[in-house]
């Protein structure tokens with residue numbers, strides 16, 4: 001449910017971005033007649049039975065796949081372990097490069113694929129592992145095989161991991177008013193504006209695109225935050241990639257609050273989003 005509502009809080013499209021998306025849909029033959037320019041960020045959620053060429057792109061004259069159709073939008077894979085492991089591994093390079101090159105005998109084509117990757121999964125095949133209310137019926141081997149479908153390197157490329165506990169019945173009727181998507185979207189747009197101004201002339205549009213040198217410059221920490229991050233790094237066994245992801249996520253949390261500097265609270269929150277590193281690291 002959360003993933004499907006994500007498009008309602010994504011930042012507005014610039015005209016340049018809208019053109020890029022429209023071009024891809026046109027090449028893919030997915031543009032309806034008279035539909036004009038696409039003005040919304042795409043949300044793609046292919047089924048787990050999808051083939052490699054449908055997700056990456058392919059065919060005799062290579063057409064864009066789901067990763068390119070999700071360019072500047074969201075690619076959502078529900079029930080991640082149900083996908084073919086080989087297909088999941090194919091996502092690693094495009095996630096890193098934000099482009100994909102499809103080579104054929106007589107041609108080689110490169111398509112953009114700068115998408116937000118969102119995935120969901122259960123803790124085990126039956127879905128009840130680690131829950132107090134219900135007993136998990138899976139064998140240890142079944143859980144290991146299930147989680148083993150998600151490789152460490154793929155998990156490492158995901159910025160934010162969140163464990164969602166089941167909602168209790170009494171909370172379903174919670175009458176407390178929640179923030180609307182419109183309010184959240186305003187905050188997101190503001191954070192984007194802050195980033196665009198900060199990275200003017202750098203060919204970087206968001207914190208996610210920061211390279212190591214720029215991370216050093218724009219994600220500075222005070223001594224206390226540095227200490228906290230170092231302890232977490234050891235305890236969670238974070239990779240170098242995860243380390244920079246924590247810094248970038250903390251920068252974004254600070255931007256959403258309109259803060260100039262990354263503060264202790266921001267770094268603690270960002271570390272909290274790496275909880276699966278340790279959990280899944282142990283299971284492999």
Ligand SMILES: [Zn+2]
Pocket residue numbers: 124125126127128129136137138
């Ligand atoms: Zn289970």
